[in-house]
Amino acid sequence: xxxxxxxxxxxxxxxxxxxxxxxxxxxxxxxxxxxxxxxxxxxxxxxxxxxxxxxxxxxxxxxxxxxxxxxxxxxxxxxxxxxxxxxxxxxxxxxxxxxxxxxxxxxxxxxxxxxxxxxxxxxxxxxxxxxxxxxxxxxxxxxxxxxxxxxxxxxxxxxxxxxxxxxxxxxxxxxxxxxxxxxxxxxxxxxx
Numbered sequence: 001x002x003x004x005x006x007x008x009x010x011x012x013x014x015x016x017x018x019x020x021x022x023x024x025x026x027x028x029x030x031x032x033x034x035x036x037x038x039x040x041x042x043x044x045x046x047x048x049x050x051x052x053x054x055x056x057x058x059x060x061x062x063x064x065x066x067x068x069x070x071x072x073x074x075x076x077x078x079x080x081x082x083x084x085x086x087x088x089x090x091x092x093x094x095x096x097x098x099x100x101x102x103x104x105x106x107x108x109x110x111x112x113x114x115x116x117x118x119x120x121x122x123x124x125x126x127x128x129x130x131x132x133x134x135x136x137x138x139x140x141x142x143x144x145x146x147x148x149x150x151x152x153x154x155x156x157x158x159x160x161x162x163x164x165x166x167x168x169x170x171x172x173x174x175x176x177x178x179x180x181x182x183x184x185x186x187x188x189x190x191x192x
Contacts, residue, residue, distance in 0.1 A: 003178060004033030009085040009117060010065075011039040011110040015092035015129035019057055021171045022091050022127075026064050032175060036065040037085065041097065041110040045071055076109040080116030087182055088117040088124045091153070091174060095130030095137040102140040118149060123181040127153040127174060133167035151181040156192045 008029060012022065029036055038061045044054055058069055070076050079085055090097065090110060097110060106112045118124055126144065130137055133155070144150050153169040154177070170192055177187045 002032070003029060003175060006034050006086045006178075006182065007037065007084055008034045008178065009037045009039055009079065009088035009113055010061075011041070011088060011090045011113055012044050012061075013041045013090065013092060013094045013097040013108075013110055014043040015094050018092040018129045018168065018171070023057075023060065023064070025091070025171050025174045026061060028175060029178075030064060034178075037067050038062060038065055038069040039076060039109055039113045040069050040071055041108045043108075070109055070113065072109055073106070073112045076112035077116055079113050080119045083120045083122075085117055085122065087122060087178055088113060089127060089174065089178065090114065090124070091127035091169070091171070092129035093126045093169075095132045095140075098126070098128065098130060098137055098144065099140045101126075102143040121149055123149050123151055123184070125151045125153060125174075125177055125181050127169040127171060127177075128155045129168045131163055131166040133165060135165035151177060151186050152190055153177045154187060154190050154192050 026036060040058055062068055100111055101114055106115045114124055133141055154173050155167050155169040158166050158168040180187045
């Protein structure tokens with residue numbers, strides 16, 4: 001299945017070091033005809049980092065997608081009853097967001113969007129970026145692998161020597177992962 005005409009929710013969480021890679025993929029998804037709806041976690045809205053000003057980043061993403069971002073729980077909740085997204089991508093997905101998703105916590109616009117979207121039995125794709133995927137968050141990765149309609153962008157260790165528990169998604173595979181998830185399939189191999 002192609003992405004042309006697909007309504008894709010794109011939820012950003014606080015792995016700021018990956019924002020440039022994700023912005024590149026947003027442009028690619030738009031070029032492929034995807035209709036992208038940005039959603040930002042509370043932390044991404046208000047935390048500036050050494051990787052840049054998040055306000056400027058949110059504006060660039062809005063300009064690329066042509067949609068104003070969803071920034072609150074109240075704005076994210078209608079994703080469920082309105083059912084307007086075909087697929088939702090959390091990219092990057094931090095360990096914090098992963099843990100909360102695995103435990104049913106909905107205390108941010110991203111998590112509310114995920115909960116609301118999953119209630120419609122539509123695919124949710126996770127583009128992992130966490131320093132503890134092979135540590136305390138390993139159980140949450142495993143837990144979510146077993147949840148219907150949740151798919152992962154292939155991921156691997158980003159620095160096995162200095163950060164042996166850290167894993168990050170291969171973001172260049174986001175479009176391929178989305179296409180297969182829309183068909184109800186997990187792209188393989190998952191761990192590269």
